[in-house]
Amino acid sequence: MTTSPAKPRHAATVGFPVRDGQLTIGGINIDRLAARVGQTPFYAYDRRLLDERVSLLRQRFPEEVRLHYAMKANPFPPLVAHMARLVDGIDVASAGELKLALDVGAREVSFAGPGKRFAELRQAVASDILINVESLAEIDRIAEVCEELGLPGRIALRVNPDFELKSSGMKMGGGPKPFGIDSEVIPAALARIAGAGLSFEGFHLFAGSQNLKADAIIEAQLKSFDLAMRLADLAQSPLRVLNLGGGFGIPYFPGEQRLDPAPIAANLHALAASLAARHPAAHIVVELGRYLVGEAGVYITRIIDRKMSRGQLFLVCDGGLHHHLSASGNFGQVIRKNYPAAIANRMAADQSTETSTVVGPLCTPLDLLADRMELAIAQPGDLVAIFQSGAYGPSASPAAFLGHPPACEVLV
Numbered sequence: 412m413t414t415s416p417a418k419p420r421h422a423a424t425v426g427f428p429v430r431d432g433q434l435t436i437g438g439i440n441i442d443r444l445a446a447r448v449g450q451t452p453f454y455a456y457d458r459r460l461l462d463e464r465v466s467l468l469r470q471r472f473p474e475e476v477r478l479h480y481a482m483k484a485n486p487f488p489p490l491v492a493h494m495a496r497l498v499d500g501i502d503v504a505s506a507g508e509l510k511l512a513l514d515v516g517a518r519e520v521s522f523a524g525p526g527k528r529f530a531e532l533r534q535a536v537a538s539d540i541l542i543n544v545e546s547l548a549e550i551d552r553i554a555e556v557c558e559e560l561g562l563p564g565r566i567a568l569r570v571n572p573d574f575e576l577k578s579s580g581m582k583m584g585g586g587p588k589p590f591g592i593d594s595e596v597i598p599a600a601l602a603r604i605a606g607a608g609l610s611f612e613g614f615h616l617f618a619g620s621q622n623l624k625a626d627a628i629i630e631a632q633l634k635s636f637d638l639a640m641r642l643a644d645l646a647q648s649p650l651r652v653l654n655l656g657g658g659f660g661i662p663y664f665p666g667e668q669r670l671d672p673a674p675i676a677a678n679l680h681a682l683a684a685s686l687a688a689r690h691p692a693a694h695i696v697v698e699l700g701r702y703l704v705g706e707a708g709v710y711i712t713r714i715i716d717r718k719m720s721r722g723q724l725f726l727v728c729d730g731g732l733h734h735h736l737s738a739s740g741n742f743g744q745v746i747r748k749n750y751p752a753a754i755a756n757r758m759a760a761d762q763s764t765e766t767s768t769v770v771g772p773l774c775t776p777l778d779l780l781a782d783r784m785e786l787a788i789a790q791p792g793d794l795v796a797i798f799q800s801g802a803y804g805p806s807a808s809p810a811a812f813l814g815h816p817p818a819c820e821v822l823v
């Protein structure tokens with residue numbers, strides 16, 4: 412066993428101060444929080460960090476830019492209810508998410524996603540929310556629903572642009588994509604909307620996800636804006652909504668720098684002024700998922716076993732990839748890297764450390780939470796914290812795989 416002094420904490424973990432050698436979440440020591448939750452594993456989301464992240468953007472963004480929360484990042488109902496009070500709107504991608512957005516009283520709701528079922532379109536039209544249309548055939552289905560319900564329907568066209576978001580973790584625009592309508596087909600889509608007598612409100616462009624480069628995001632916003640301005644000239648009714656997407660990333664891995672929102676905000680000021688001059692009835696929407704909630708969440712799992720195998724130390728925990736697929740490296744990552752992690756009840760500055768591999772209870776080598784990381788010397792009963800876990804956690808994980816109990820979630 413090698414021991415060395417504790418290394419400085421990963422920048423991503425500073426939102427959770429240490430007190431008496433314990434991680435605190437929402438100001439509560441981790442041992443006490445675990446007792447309060449009554450079980451491990453669990454996810455804890457910190458209200459104060461959610462508030463701070465939204466106000467950081469509010470302070471910098473132009474007042475007329477509307478901030479939306481993309482619920483798929485974290486659909487935990489109390490968290491969505493909290494976010495609904497902070498942001499201007501909620502973006503949903505299914506009728507299930509739509510129901511929750513309406514239940515929590517979201518001020519504005521927009522609904523994107525390919526393959527919306529007929530029943531979902533009916534629910535959307537009846538709810539008077541904005542539908543981001545993903546294909547020409549979807550326009551026809553919405554027209555049918557509107558006719559049946561005697562309602563106008565509110566439509567924006569999701570555009571698949573002719574460019575990509577550079578250095579993005581997940582590209583969702585440019586080239587052939589299942590998302591949106593190819594930009595060259597938008598004129599035909601506008602004609603079809605006008606022909607069907609539907610209410611056209613604007614455009615939605617979402618180039619990609621998990622981007623840590625402000626320059627790349629600004630470039631995508633500029634290109635999206637220019638494209639939308641050209642397309643808006645072809646519309647028969649005034650532009651009201653220009654959703655420029657988001658794609659703001661958060662730092663997960665060693666060496667990644669936190670995104671600086673200041674230059675993006677400066678660009679949005681210029682775009683908002685230009686939009687006001689050209690389309691006075693329109694506003695810009697920025698839709699964000701993980702950037703708003705990802706850094707506010709921690710996954711806590713308890714060590715069950717400590718074992719050596721041929722010189723490698725394994726800490727076997729009661730939680731794993733069935734709750735946290737993305738931390739295991741199996742949610743869209745090309746190369747597996749460790750999320751920031753710590754032994755949450757042994758965080759004193761003078762704590763000795765050792766190289767540990769943290770695994771879950773599943774009978775698969777994929778169930779890996781931390782691969783040979785320098786962590787505090789830990790024993791069964793100790794708590795492992797996986798940071799940057801507020802987005803794409805339980806709802807993005809195969810909870811039924813191997814039949815272990817689900818993770819609990821709390822908002823503190």
Ligand SMILES: *Cc1c(COP(=O)(O)O)cnc(C)c1O
Nearest residue numbers: 481484617620621658699700701
């Ligand atoms: C997934 C998604 C988002 C949220 O992405 P994040 O990387 O979590 O910010 C926003 N808009 C659309 C259309 C999406 O599909």
